[in-house]
Amino acid sequence: MEEKKPKKLDGRRNNGAVKGISRGQGRPPKIKEKEMGALTLKALNKAFGSEEKAWIYVAEKASKGNFNYIKMLWEYRYGKPKEQQININKNVNIPIVDFGKPKTVDVDHKEIKDE
Secondary structure, eight states: OOOOOOOOOOSOTTSSOOTTOOSSOSOOOHHHHHHHHHHHHHHHHHHHSSHHHHHHHHHHHHHTTOHHHHHHHHHHHHOOOOOOOOOOOOOOOOOOOOOSSOOOOOOOOOOOOOO
């Protein structure tokens, strides 16, 4: 007869998700993002009059030296800088020079003259 081995659990069985109940797992729907975008635009228009005036306000704060506003302007205009990984090679290939024992030099060197 064939022995039944217990199934190996992969950790997903009790991860907090209950079948039929949505508690915010996964990616939010696109419609929620669009609603949030509309709400923020509405708030900007209410507070500043227009989106352009809001950006002018941010630029004025940045010109006064506030680093957070400067960072925000640069990131929105040019995007966040990509994180660079610097590879530092600790194995340096340096030639070893022995100054204790000088090497012999050829004294009988003949020069070739150009004609």
